Amino acid sequence: MDQQRSAAPQRPASRLAVGVVSAGRVGSVVGAALTRAGHRVVAASAVSDASRARAARHLPGAEILPAPDVAAAAELVLIAVPDDAIAPLVASLPVRPGQIWVHTSGALGADVLRSARDAGALTAALAPAMTFTGRDEDLERLAGISWAITGEAEARFVGEALVLEMGGDPEHVDEADRARYHAALVYAANHLQTLVNDAAEQLRAIGVANPQRLLSPLVSASLDNALRHGDAGLTGPVSRGDAGTVARHLDALAGTGIEDVYRTMARRTAERALASGRLKSADAEGLLEVLAQPEKEETP
Template structure:
């Protein structure tokens, strides 16, 4: 005999303070998932009105009104503004104040907690450069949640309805979590920029670089997803190919931009650590690669000092 279906708790009325790209994406995703986004506010009135117009039954109002009318308020303002915006609002017992920052501690919402509101963090781990594109790719992304009790359950339900993967963060971990995410976000972009600099040295355009290397980057990410970091590790270091590594170093050492060579060595040494830990190299191979990278690193430093 089937057990009776558990009644679904009513979803809280959702409001946004801040109407930038993150809010534009989350508000639309929430509405599509059956949540009621009833009120939005922004210091840019036109932006709030545009978002409200895109959401049936939603009104653009002042910030105080969002807190007055909504049960769950998402603060999607800039990180530096979270504490001051929160402190200026009329919070009450029985509602929740949640910011969407990756690095800001939940304690920035302490003024809301002092007024009796529950507080928390809800940070979707993706890029919000284009709200339309992000909305389509949002399902499957991780969202970092930090909250307690009933609010934690509410945010996990919100994540589930938006088809996000919840990651529970303990207090004090947000800056480390957010810094680590940069290696797969902003720093990945920077690495592609370094590749474009190298290819420009033989006349290739940025467009040509991206057309060639983005499929390679995607295949690397797909391999990591399938086999894990160590097992999928590509490249000359993971193969113990000292001869080809030497060619790489000779080529980039001849460039006038010495920072390219220095960064290559740092990344190669990190790759060596992974390859060694995975047992991809024997002791002799690992020692030879490390000696080559460290010796050349000293050479590059010497050259840089002589140039200065």
């Protein structure tokens, strides 16, 4: 890998004129990161008032133009639009041979930029493994994160150079693996949000005034345990095979809307605990009986 990196094209070493299509939550922040790396965002498309405000805040030197004019003005075209819009948008924009075209979708590879590649551009998928909320801290969170890079050899090396310039860590992901890669990120990040917010809602319902403050140390420690120790960091009633406690949980959650989610996650936790040796088979029997999906009564 070191030999490959040393042989990478030096194209990004010369400062590039960047065009951002469009200045949404992701595009505006990645454009700002490229500016910090020494490139120049010369143009951006921004249709909504929110996008225009983000462009003014993060891309103050950029001229606000229609998307075709942004592409025409740029050496590096950054596509940051919803996944389903990328291919038809790129097919509608002007392309110059020698331009660099990248998009920020986590789920899609470089093939979605095929029309630009066929017109002579270098194309790569360049997706930051980060969540974007539209707040000012989004830019600071980019430091040191991983970026999934997909593309043919030269374009991949250029993408790697851009990521390194932005202070990121390149992670090469094959075209065929992009959906699975993105599913893993969504499973961890978005579903974690739902789990924590569901838990906070249950605490609020029983009178806890500030459930976020209560949960923060516990959830932070659990996340740290998972990232540091994997399945060895698992604690709680499922890892102990405490069927009685889990049964009481299910009774307490009946009618709340999350009983089935709790049951599903507890079963998956039990499977991982069994596979890792945290939960003994003898202790799992009663637990799995409790977690079995109850049979629905037949309607007469």
